[in-house]
Amino acid sequence: MKDILIVGFGGFIGSAARYSxxxxxxxxxxxxxYxxxxIVNLVGCLIIGVLSGGLIKLQxxxxxxxxxxxxxxxxxxxxxxxDGLKLIRDGLIVQFILYASISMVGGLIVCLIGFYLMNKG
Known part of the structure; x- marks a missing residue:
């Protein structure tokens, strides 16, 4: 339970920063x-790269x-x-391509479906 609170508090700060x-x-x-x-996506990628690159132990x-x-x-x-970087680093290029493609194209498709479902009337 303590770990969930720790993640939740960090998430609160991250969400507030994103809105700012x-x-x-x-x-x-x-x-x-856009x-x-x-900006948020690029800065977030830089931060997570620095953190996971050795600054801290993720566990x-x-x-x-x-x-x-x-x-x-x-x-x-x-x-x-x-996640994509880990797949590439582990030599799982096909899995990376599938993961990235499904994430981007699939995300757009299901967003469109959700939008359509809410606006079809």
Whole structure:
């Protein structure tokens, strides 16, 4: 239970940070609404790369807080990138291509389905 609270607290901070980036970019880049998401995804990938690259041991509570909580709350894209990196590092290129393709194309398809289901009336 303690680990869940640690991840949840990190997630709260990460989510609040993501929303703060959204507010800042919405003010300065109103004509490019995707800018905040792009910044969050790239920064999140950098942070999770630094953390998992040796700064911390991911099995301890600090790792749970920073990686699963903070980065997970900030952007799940960072976790997607880390999973992809692990597949590439392990030489599982076909699995990486499938994972990345299904994640991106499949995500867009199910988002479209959800949008359609809610707006078909």
């Amino acid at each position: 980036v959204y507010l800042l970019t919405a003010k300065h880049y109103a004509d490019k609404p 800018t905040g998401t792009l 301890n509570q600090t790792g749970l807080f920073l990686v699963a909580g903070l980065c997970g709350g900030f952007t799940t894209f960072s976790t997607f990138a880390l």
